[in-house]
Amino acid sequence: MKINLFLVGFVVSTIFCSAQISTTRMNDFKIGMLPLDLFKLIGNKAAAIAIDTEFSIVNKGIEYTLYVGDGYLNGENGGAYLKSISTKSKNIKTLSGLGIGSTLDDLWNAYSTKYYVFINKEIEGIRSFSIQDEQNGTILTFELINGRVDKIEINSYNPEECTL
Numbered sequence: 001m002k003i004n005l006f007l008v009g010f011v012v013s014t015i016f017c018s019a020q021i022s023t024t025r026m027n028d029f030k031i032g033m034l035p036l037d038l039f040k041l042i043g044n045k046a047a048a049i050a051i052d053t054e055f056s057i058v059n060k061g062i063e064y065t066l067y068v069g070d071g072y073l074n075g076e077n078g079g080a081y082l083k084s085i086s087t088k089s090k091n092i093k094t095l096s097g098l099g100i101g102s103t104l105d106d107l108w109n110a111y112s113t114k115y116y117v118f119i120n121k122e123i124e125g126i127r128s129f130s131i132q133d134e135q136n137g138t139i140l141t142f143e144l145i146n147g148r149v150d151k152i153e154i155n156s157y158n159p160e161e162c163t164l
Contacts, residue, residue: 021094023133023140026085031138031156033082035068051080062089086153102149
């Protein structure tokens with residue numbers, strides 16, 4: 001009985017550890033994080049977090065590319081926050097269990113009935129599949145090369161930042 005309970009606990013923890021991407025976050029990184037909170041999270045791994053700068057970082061064995069920029073956050077202009085998170089790591093998955101190497105069919109089957117999705121036509125060998133999360137003002141995008149996910153990215157698209 002103890003072995004079965006241990007096994008169930010191990011399986012559940014493995015599932016939750018691998019399900020680390022949502023429409024608003026990748027592991028500890030969350031769209032909207034302030035630079036101070038981001039600096040606390042990554043500590044001495046970055047000398048400084050400059051505004052309107054994209055930088056790469058490895059956190060818990062996963063490489064991310066982060067972008068901190070100015071914009072509207074919570075209805076106020078001029079605040080810097082984490083606007084984009086991306087990865088090409090195979091060690092991180094979505095809550096649906098998809099990640100680097102998944103196919104367009106995998107994405108379509110998992111998300112097309114639950115979310116408003118966009119599929120861009122292939123340009124220079126790259127195709128993208130995006131999920132729009134209107135409630136949180138984010139877009140989760142899967143870039144596909146040769147029919148397989150090669151990069152996963154979350155971007156803020158705060159409607160208050162859009163101008164015509």
